[in-house]
Amino acid sequence: MRSERYIPYVLILPSVLFLLFLFAWPLLEALLLSVRGSGGQWTLENFQRMAADLYFKDALKYTLLLTVVIVPLQVVMALGMAMLLGGISRGRDLFLYVWTIPLGISDLAAGIVWLAIFTERGYLNSFLQGIGVIQQPQLWLSYETPTMIFVAVVAAEVWRATAIVFVILVAGLQLIPKEYSEAAEVFGATPWQRFWKVTLPLLMPSLQVALILRTILALEVFAVVVALGGRNLPVLAGEAYYWYNAYQNPGVAAAYSVIILGISVVATMLYLRLMRSKREGAA
Amino acid sequence: MASIRVENIEKTFGKFKALNGVSLEVRDQEFVVLLGPSGCGKTTLLRIIAGLEQAEKGRVWIGDRDVTELPPRARKIAMVFQNYAVFPHLTVFENIAFGLRMQKATPEKLRANVERAATLMHIENLLERYPAQLSGGQRQRVAVARALAVEPEVLLMDEPLSNLDALLRLEMRAELKRLLAESRTTTLYVTHDQVEAMSLADRIAVMNTGYVVQYDEPMKVYQEPANTFVGGFIGSPPMNFLKVRVEGQQAQLQSLSLKIPTPAPGPEVLLGVRPEDLEAYLEPQPQSFTAEVLVVEPLGPHLLLTLRFGQQLLKATVPPDFRVRAGQTLWFKPQPDRLRWLDPGSGQALAAR
Numbered sequence A: 001m002r003s004e005r006y007i008p009y010v011l012i013l014p015s016v017l018f019l020l021f022l023f024a025w026p027l028l029e030a031l032l033l034s035v036r037g038s039g040g041q042w043t044l045e046n047f048q049r050m051a052a053d054l055y056f057k058d059a060l061k062y063t064l065l066l067t068v069v070i071v072p073l074q075v076v077m078a079l080g081m082a083m084l085l086g087g088i089s090r091g092r093d094l095f096l097y098v099w100t101i102p103l104g105i106s107d108l109a110a111g112i113v114w115l116a117i118f119t120e121r122g123y124l125n126s127f128l129q130g131i132g133v134i135q136q137p138q139l140w141l142s143y144e145t146p147t148m149i150f151v152a153v154v155a156a157e158v159w160r161a162t163a164i165v166f167v168i169l170v171a172g173l174q175l176i177p178k179e180y181s182e183a184a185e186v187f188g189a190t191p192w193q194r195f196w197k198v199t200l201p202l203l204m205p206s207l208q209v210a211l212i213l214r215t216i217l218a219l220e221v222f223a224v225v226v227a228l229g230g231r232n233l234p235v236l237a238g239e240a241y242y243w244y245n246a247y248q249n250p251g252v253a254a255a256y257s258v259i260i261l262g263i264s265v266v267a268t269m270l271y272l273r274l275m276r277s278k279r280e281g282a283a
Numbered sequence B: 001m002a003s004i005r006v007e008n009i010e011k012t013f014g015k016f017k018a019l020n021g022v023s024l025e026v027r028d029q030e031f032v033v034l035l036g037p038s039g040c041g042k043t044t045l046l047r048i049i050a051g052l053e054q055a056e057k058g059r060v061w062i063g064d065r066d067v068t069e070l071p072p073r074a075r076k077i078a079m080v081f082q083n084y085a086v087f088p089h090l091t092v093f094e095n096i097a098f099g100l101r102m103q104k105a106t107p108e109k110l111r112a113n114v115e116r117a118a119t120l121m122h123i124e125n126l127l128e129r130y131p132a133q134l135s136g137g138q139r140q141r142v143a144v145a146r147a148l149a150v151e152p153e154v155l156l157m158d159e160p161l162s163n164l165d166a167l168l169r170l171e172m173r174a175e176l177k178r179l180l181a182e183s184r185t186t187t188l189y190v191t192h193d194q195v196e197a198m199s200l201a202d203r204i205a206v207m208n209t210g211y212v213v214q215y216d217e218p219m220k221v222y223q224e225p226a227n228t229f230v231g232g233f234i235g236s237p238p239m240n241f242l243k244v245r246v247e248g249q250q251a252q253l254q255s256l257s258l259k260i261p262t263p264a265p266g267p268e269v270l271l272g273v274r275p276e277d278l279e280a281y282l283e284p285q286p287q288s289f290t291a292e293v294l295v296v297e298p299l300g301p302h303l304l305l306t307l308r309f310g311q312q313l314l315k316a317t318v319p320p321d322f323r324v325r326a327g328q329t330l331w332f333k334p335q336p337d338r339l340r341w342l343d344p345g346s347g348q349a350l351a352a353r
């Protein structure tokens, strides 16, 4: 009898240890790394160096800009797709599978796919030349065209990571009993009103999850940017990488990581606050 | 004003036939109760009238409009759902106001209607709460109030009082009846509860296995059931059905001979008689039959007797001061004008008494 009480703890212990070892400890180390000098003393030197760096402002700007553009775009698209999927019965599974294919593609691979499109001898140039719009191959992704790189990154990210939002929202929609929509319909709500007054509020918990997840991942965007723009489109995670590898300065790299962490925490808390579910207590 | 008319509705779920050609007319301002056992298709019929389900065959009319092809919101009805479907993200007030908001009612009308409906259902002090903070019965009353608040011409209610305690149900039943008569609402009301059905209905439609088996005024349904199913389903305890021998135009039960009004279909006929229509005697009587008392159950207003008559069991009720013990033999005389004759093969009533 008595030993049974310990069983749940024993069972979750391995995963807790694993998480402590691989997440909590490195997190703590990174925090410490960012506020310590080479001699081990407490200092803000790493943050000062980071802030003084030429790339810092751009990295911060582009990271936030990418997040602000990509996440709403993805949520709106995924919501539209999920609602459309709810409207069809035949071939529903087929659409579901096709729309979720990008889930299986790594971000670096996604970046390379889009690089193959936008590069000098890529599909886009071949196509435009083929139909005679341009004579010479255009250079789309150079340091002179940060806007184009930005657009390419947005396209690649939307293509790659909308599926995860979509899957979360489809699951969320399936959890909403259809009786609510039916009741709304009987009481005179148009499809549009049903969406705004019933479906969307009831989907809030799933939307919240999707937004938090996507925002955090968007703030960490890295591989796609590296593949498409190198350092021509600086982002925070990329800077952390360059400071760690190229400049051999773990302290500043850690400072970048802490900045990403800080923004993620603030964004998450904002979502949790603003989208607090209004029904008190469990339904 | 509006009537409801459905014609030859057939509905199949996969291979299962839920409705087998149901026709029903609810007249303008009439209160009709759909009564039937679980799974007989009551909710399905209601959902088809509301437009939430499409029938394979048949048409639905509301007033003089053929609404068969119209979406629910164009049918101008209100409905109380069996599972309430009260919106979890809205307060009780907003739930009740939902239909009025969709109609873009003025703020004054909205507030007045919501408060009136809430007061009627005794939930006026819960208006600020969310459904998660309500009991099942309170949630059900929110669902009823939401339907009443829009003052519909046609109201569909699917077991709207099923989750209330007996006392509250009795009170709500009376209030509903008064309100709906006053507002002249055409109502189709589903229930399992035959007492509720009898007390509320102008007419009762008894359903079984996807058919409407009888559609008539409550007392007719009670006293002249169309078949053994209706006689058995309505009334507690149910109607007795005795198999009796036929001799010419007479049915013979021991010394009792009863005239069968229509030609009997065979050598035997079923005699349907309600337990309260059997008069019991302690001494031998002319024109009676005997039965042995197996069980005596005192129920308050009367005693319920379980009896053995030959190989058959039957029930009878007697006044509470009737001195009877198990094992005794009693003499019974049925009320001659309360008898029902049925075909033992099909269970259908013989035509016209």
Ligand SMILES: Nc1ncnc2c1ncn2[C@@H]1O[C@H](COP(=O)(O)OP(=O)(O)OP(=O)(O)O)[C@@H](O)[C@H]1O
Binding pocket: B013, B014, B016, B018, B036, B037, B038, B039, B040, B041, B042, B043, B044, B045, B082, B192
């Ligand atoms: N969506 C569905 N899919 C398959 N079968 C269904 C569906 N809805 C109802 N049925 C079947 O149709 C029959 C009638 O169902 P319905 O809900 O109309 O019964 P009911 O008379 O309202 O019963 P209750 O009194 O228990 O509510 C049932 O046998 C049920 O199993």
Ligand SMILES: [Mg+2]
Binding pocket: B042, B043, B044, B082, B158
């Ligand atoms: Mg039902």
